[in-house]
Amino acid sequence: MTGAEVIIKALEREGVNTIFGMTGGAIMVVYDAMYDSKINHILMRHEQGATHAADAYYRTTGKVGVTIATSGPGATNLITGLANAMMDSAAIVAITGNVPSGLIGTDAFQEADIYGITGPVTKHNYLVRDVNDLPRVIKEAFHIASTGRPGPVLIDIPKDLQIEEFTGDFDAEMDLPGYKPTIKGHAGQIKKAAEALKLAKKPIMIVGGGSQSAADELLEFVENVDIPVITTLMGIGAFPTAKDQWLGMPGMHGTVAANKAISNCDLILASGIRFDDRVTGKISTFAPEATIIHMDIDPAEISKLVKAHVPVVGDLKNILPRLSEYSERLDIDDWRKQTAAWKAKYPERYNTEKPLVSQEVIGMLRKETTDDCIVTTEVGQHQMFAARLFPTEKPRTFVTSGGLGTMGFGLPAAVGAALGNPGRQVVCIAGDGSIQMNIQELATIYKHQLPIIIAIINNGCLGMVRQWQEMFFSERYAEIYLADSNPDFAKLAEAYGIEGHNIHDRESAKIAIEKASKSNKPVLLNFFVYEAENVFPMVPAGAGVADMIIGDQMPEGDYDDVIYEAEVVK
Amino acid sequence: MSLEKHVLSVTVRDKPGVLVRIASLFARRGFNIESLSVAKSGIAGYSKTTFVVKGAEKTVEQVEKQLQKLIDVITVVDHSEAKYVDRELMLLKVTVKSSEERTEIRQIASDFRARIVDVHRNALIFEITGDEGKMEAFIEQMKPFGIVELIRTGRVALTRSAADPKILRKAKITTKVI
Ligand SMILES: Cc1ncc(C[n+]2csc(CCOP(=O)(O)OP(=O)(O)O)c2C)c(N)n1
Ligand SMILES: [Mg+2]
Numbered sequence: 001m002t003g004a005e006v007i008i009k010a011l012e013r014e015g016v017n018t019i020f021g022m023t024g025g026a027i028m029v030v031y032d033a034m035y036d037s038k039i040n041h042i043l044m045r046h047e048q049g050a051t052h053a054a055d056a057y058y059r060t061t062g063k064v065g066v067t068i069a070t071s072g073p074g075a076t077n078l079i080t081g082l083a084n085a086m087m088d089s090a091a092i093v094a095i096t097g098n099v100p101s102g103l104i105g106t107d108a109f110q111e112a113d114i115y116g117i118t119g120p121v122t123k124h125n126y127l128v129r130d131v132n133d134l135p136r137v138i139k140e141a142f143h144i145a146s147t148g149r150p151g152p153v154l155i156d157i158p159k160d161l162q163i164e165e166f167t168g169d170f171d172a173e174m175d176l177p178g179y180k181p182t183i184k185g186h187a188g189q190i191k192k193a194a195e196a197l198k199l200a201k202k203p204i205m206i207v208g209g210g211s212q213s214a215a216d217e218l219l220e221f222v223e224n225v226d227i228p229v230i231t232t233l234m235g236i237g238a239f240p241t242a243k244d245q246w247l248g249m250p251g252m253h254g255t256v257a258a259n260k261a262i263s264n265c266d267l268i269l270a271s272g273i274r275f276d277d278r279v280t281g282k283i284s285t286f287a288p289e290a291t292i293i294h295m296d297i298d299p300a301e302i303s304k305l306v307k308a309h310v311p312v313v314g315d316l317k318n319i320l321p322r323l324s325e326y327s328e329r330l331d332i333d334d335w336r337k338q339t340a341a342w343k344a345k346y347p348e349r350y351n352t353e354k355p356l357v358s359q360e361v362i363g364m365l366r367k368e369t370t371d372d373c374i375v376t377t378e379v380g381q382h383q384m385f386a387a388r389l390f391p392t393e394k395p396r397t398f399v400t401s402g403g404l405g406t407m408g409f410g411l412p413a414a415v416g417a418a419l420g421n422p423g424r425q426v427v428c429i430a431g432d433g434s435i436q437m438n439i440q441e442l443a444t445i446y447k448h449q450l451p452i453i454i455a456i457i458n459n460g461c462l463g464m465v466r467q468w469q470e471m472f473f474s475e476r477y478a479e480i481y482l483a484d485s486n487p488d489f490a491k492l493a494e495a496y497g498i499e500g501h502n503i504h505d506r507e508s509a510k511i512a513i514e515k516a517s518k519s520n521k522p523v524l525l526n527f528f529v530y531e532a533e534n535v536f537p538m539v540p541a542g543a544g545v546a547d548m549i550i551g552d553q554m555p556e557g558d559y560d561d562v563i564y565e566a567e568v569v570k
Numbered sequence: 571m572s573l574e575k576h577v578l579s580v581t582v583r584d585k586p587g588v589l590v591r592i593a594s595l596f597a598r599r600g601f602n603i604e605s606l607s608v609a610k611s612g613i614a615g616y617s618k619t620t621f622v623v624k625g626a627e628k629t630v631e632q633v634e635k636q637l638q639k640l641i642d643v644i645t646v647v648d649h650s651e652a653k654y655v656d657r658e659l660m661l662l663k664v665t666v667k668s669s670e671e672r673t674e675i676r677q678i679a680s681d682f683r684a685r686i687v688d689v690h691r692n693a694l695i696f697e698i699t700g701d702e703g704k705m706e707a708f709i710e711q712m713k714p715f716g717i718v719e720l721i722r723t724g725r726v727a728l729t730r731s732a733a734d735p736k737i738l739r740k741a742k743i744t745t746k747v748i
Contacts, residue, residue, distance in 0.1 A: 144641060
């Protein structure tokens, strides 16, 4: 067996059946070995797209996503995807070819120090130096990527090792004495958490991305104790939005109910969150009175930003049922009434007197699509609107670039989601700016006839930046205008062989969405929407979450203690 | 921001690339590495490193947790938390201009228990071990004679407890101690 054959065999042993990649000189030998295997290789049109697809494949299936690239430029193209997966804790294994061992370090053709470059953006990485290490390294990579806090692992394999004859032990054991993730939550800490919870008068639960793999346990726990629940951007889908307890999203573009609950609570039960600054706002004013119970699998997240009074390190799948066992329905009726009142008083609403608006389009999409559909998003205003108006109902179905905020993520992510979930509806909610960052993946979508509804929320500008310029830069709109040079997206789709429609009004929007959701084919819908629509509420960067700006978008109403006007930034 | 000095003993797998990962963790959090020593540990396949770092008190705990997360890091011990012994070794070359000076220098050196490791007609090289304070004091004493060159290893440190049971527990190391 050659090294390349060993790589394929080891991948098959891990149960890999789909790989997203792009070939090249330093990895051709592996592609040659793959040619005879049963692995379904998806030829992406850019390595960044391949990594995002692998990332979404993991997020939507729970199975490690795999990506392959060649040395030098192929490998450097992976960096954004790796950083994205690292930030959002997505388990992917990336395999790169490198120049032959003897040439490493000589500035050979297409050589880059991939091991060095990827260190800070991977959970772990390898530069393999002996062909006989390959089976063990690949086994370790999958183990590290998928256990504990998931993350990306990269394996760099010089070309000569791919050709060399393997003489080692294919069943060699893993050798990871320094890697022992804590899975089982500490019993004493769980009891302490239950006690603190029992004493609380105004507790809330904040659910983050770490809860996606424990959705059943989460629901059972919440139904048992009946506690108000807030889902972060990464936590969307982990808890059903139809439940009374659900208050929406916290933070910068969170719901009024969620942010008010945070500002007034006396206990936060944090479930797989990392207290990102987009969630907490100004940290010194973030729930200053609250007891913090922090449940997370990563001990380094405990007290990193917000001091945890009761840390519980472990897998939520293990912790939540035990916490539930020690708890019963909380005696917090007044608080339940209060949070429910906030939720009722500040529903999602938008002005439809103006021309077609983003929120309305996203609302229509939600109405017409199936309950178990998967949503992927790009980054910008449309992403926040999607989070608020199209929060999905099932775990692992809202796929968005949370931590890194990567424009160009959504379209390739839709590819990964569609391939990982055949038969499921996938909707990619994109901005006219973001989608152009990995637009080439339309070719992949066409080739595999992936039934994705690509909804471009086309406001003719880099809307999120425009909003900040309007609010904080005296309406000086520097370099955000796209409309004069955007392509005709419908024609562009057609050039790729994909059905495309340009949509300008409500009526045709409705019809097009209805048709698209039944078509079971890729369709690109380009919605021309009102340019100056802003995402509200908004907590300005650096302000506390209690200081929300409602803006002028919501109809007049009695908003008592929230700020109306953009000018009133504290 | 108050900067604190921390002496960290980090036991790592003896593999290429481990140090880079550790160093970049420190750099990202604004920690300056004052000294660093790396050598084989008593156990085959593992190295022991001693970092003396200066950084914000608030972040040191976080950096230690991040270090602990690195796959090839086995244990992290912050010596600032417990009683410890630390030593470093210095080689110092000083000029000798007369025989009176030679006697004087040798007297000071013997007070410091520094050993002569090389003798030249107009220079001497001393080897001295001790803690940081002793090194500084010896340098001060030698300055008037003219220090040509000196080199220090950086600190190594051990906790004053029995073994280092944590390492053995976490690593389940069965290899015999050399
Ligand atoms: C790769 C990358 N470059 C730049 C940014 C900064 N950025 C954040 S949102 C945004 C505008 C996105 O525009 P569009 O995709 O049209 O979405 P909209 O906000 O208009 O809905 C920009 C430039 C980013 N997040 N990612
Ligand atoms: Mg836009």
